[in-house]
Amino acid sequence: MxxxxxxxxxxxxxxxxxxxxxxxxxxxxxxxxxxxxxxxxxxxxxxxxxxxxxxxxxxxxxxxxxxxxxxxxxxxxxxxxxxxxxxxxxxxxxxxxxxxxxxxxxxxxxxxxxxxxxxxxxxxxxxxxxxxxxxxxxxxxxxxxxxxxxxxxxxxxxxxxxxxxxxxxxxxxxxxxSEITAYPVNVGEKGPFWRTLASSGTPGHGSQPYGADNALVPLARAMAGLAEAPSPVVISDEWRTFVDGLGLPDATAAAWLDPEQIDQVIEDLAAESMGLARYVHACTHLTVSPNLMEAGIKANVVPETGRAEVDFRALPGQDGSTVDGHLAKVLGADRDRIRIDPIMDHEASxxxxxxxxxxxxxxxxxxxxxxxxxxxxxxxxxxxxxxxxxxxxxxxxxxxxxxxxxxxxxxxxxxxxxxxxxxxxxxxxxxxxxxxxxxxxxxxx
Ligand SMILES: [Zn+2]
Incomplete structure (x- = not known):
């Protein structure tokens, strides 16, 4: 050839x-x-x-x-x-x-x-x-x-x-x-759990917002919260096999497999290579990416509805209840004001x-x-x-x-x-x- x-x-x-x-x-x-x-x-x-x-x-x-x-x-x-x-x-x-x-x-x-x-x-x-x-x-x-x-x-x-x-x-x-070269073979993938978040409020004049029931505000708070809150960690068997296969020095490997140390590992990696840090983070955490938000129609109208889409990716051992539990925790009191619907649910394989x-x-x-x-x-x-x-x-x-x-x-x-x-x-x-x-x-x- x-x-x-x-x-x-x-x-x-x-x-x-x-x-x-x-x-x-x-x-x-x-x-x-x-x-x-x-x-x-x-x-x-x-x-x-x-x-x-x-x-x-x-x-x-x-x-x-x-x-x-x-x-x-x-x-x-x-x-x-x-x-x-x-x-x-x-x-x-x-x-x-x-x-x-x-x-x-x-x-x-x-x-x-x-x-x-x-x-x-x-x-x-x-x-x-x-x-x-x-x-x-x-x-x-x-x-x-x-x-x-x-x-x-x-x-x-x-x-x-x-x-x-x-x-x-x-x-x-x-x-x-760590000066070791390995050949990665994809044997498994995370599971997509995509969600829509919808909020509703009461329309009104943008000139008098005091006490307004604005659909955008709880949604914006939820999106910022989801982007910033620490998300659940899992050290899966797949991750363990990967780290073992790399043949890292013992202390390094131990840190990569410790749920208490993994966030520090990722922060250290990020100083050298953001790409690798992102990869290690994704392989050890439920990831949460708020990727779409829309609300309102005009600068002087209090929005009546808001809608957002969030991309969750679950590891082996995590499922829809992990996602919904995390949402409830992050949204707190706003949870009652936001309707959550699944777009896609597929467990890791x-x-x-x-x-x-x-x-x-x-x-x-x-x-x-x-x-x-x-x-x-x-x-x-x-x-x-x-x-x-x-x-x-x-x-x-x-x-x-x-x-x-x-x-x-x-x-x-x-x-x-x-x-x-x-x-x-x-x-x-x-x-x-x-x-x-x-x-x-x-x-x-
Ligand atoms: Zn492809």
Whole structure:
């Protein structure tokens, strides 16, 4: 596989601008489903729950119908990007300085690209028929809750999607802490518990506010309180495994695992790297981000209604009651004035870091990167893996990058500016996935 073949396909997927703004008529993933048909030499099984919102499934049947099935799954949609603040047009897909630039370069068109290239070797019989089925699924609508993508497909077409193992996102670069370099593999993700907060008041003239029943005030107080209050800490088994895997010096590891010391650890990290501090904070706390608030109509009218949306993310061991308990505590007396409704409730999910797919990943890192320091990692973001883990599937996210962009900067590129991936990293991820699929099939045969 030539690296430029990968860069070409990635550039095409970026230029297809499958921008998902949350509305059903956005996305246009049919463009990239067409591009994949061109790349793979023919169409797959297309699902289209809404015009233009296509997902596509390809399959190479295994020799043995009872052998475990492995799916490579990537999403085709991306979040919007405003060209302001970007060094290059976010939808150019051009190469500059050895990087492919554009929205989706790391989330996750790079992985979708390399998965397509690995799958193509099996589809074209460049490598012998595997023991179990190998599936390639490119999905729509990951960026807006997957109701027109993986959620829809797992609900309505599980008979066609069924598998035991999935590779997906998030594929992290190597992580260096205390002079130790480790390769994080995503084995679990936090659970989104989004809430709306609504308040009501009595309209009146803005010139005489004394004693006014202003809907904005309790809501603003709640939002500020939620942003500032310390949130519940959990040292989960997943976090423990991650810290153990890093191989930090004993005293450092002990502090990273101590709920009493973790906030100091995060404060110290923030002085060095805000990106890493944010990551460690998210992996050890219920996170609370007040992200939307609207109230009122005009400068001289006391607002009658107010509405806000808050993004809570729960760790393994936390659930809706953790979220609601925290809300009640922070809102205090205002709790009675604010109605709270769920937008989304999904508990954290994870897969065990053991078994044939895990072992295949570790072996591949050893043979390619010369290291077995592969650490099971939680991701604070939500991925399509949650729908598969709910059905008992083992799912991970993995990639292999060069060291031109470090872990904290990498995290900032997700939904951020100047998203890019080096051509070398595309090539490496291709090698790693190819080796992992091969090693997986060897292990189960
Ligand atoms: Zn993604």
């Amino acid at each position: 030539q690296a430029d073949t990968l860069a070409d396909l990635l550039g095409t997927l970026i230029r297809n601008e499958c921008v998902n703004d949350g509305t059903p008529d956005s996305g246009h993933e049919h463009r990239s489903v067409d591009a994949l048909a061109g790349f793979l030499g023919g169409p797959g099984r297309i699902f289209e729950p809404h015009p233009g919102r296509q997902s596509v499934l390809y399959r190479v049947a295994g020799r043995d119908r009872s052998a475990p099935r492995l799916m490579l799954m990537g999403h085709l949609d991306v979040v919007p990007a405003d060209a302001t603040g970007w060094a290059y047009d976010p939808f150019s897909g051009e190469i500059h300085d050895g990087f492919v630039w554009g929205r989706g370069a790391v989330d996750m068109l790079n992985i979708t690209t390399t998965m397509a290239a690995v799958f193509k070797r099996y589809l074209t019989q460049e490598v012998p028929q595997p023991p179990g089925d190998l599936l390639f699924l490119a999905v729509a609508d990951e960026e807006a809750g997957a109701k027109l993508g993986a959620h829809y497909l797992t609900e309505h077409h599980w008979d066609e999607l069924a598998c035991e193992y999935v590779l997906n996102e998030v594929a992290y670069p190597a992580l260096s802490v 994870s897969s065990p870091a053991k078994g044939p797919l895990w072992d295949a990943i570790v072996d591949s890192f050893e043979s390619l990167a010369g290291s077995r320091r592969v650490v099971p990692t939680l991701t604070p973001v939500t991925t399509d893996l949650r729908f598969f883990r709910d059905r008992g599937v083992v799912g991970y996210g993995v990639g292999w990058y060069d060291d031109r962009i470090e872990f904290p900067e990498f995290l900032a590129m997700f939904h951020g500016r100047n998203e890019r991936v080096s051509v070398e990293s595309l090539h490496r991820t291709y090698e790693l996935l190819d080796r992992t699929v091969e090693s997986f099939f060897k292990r189960i045969s």
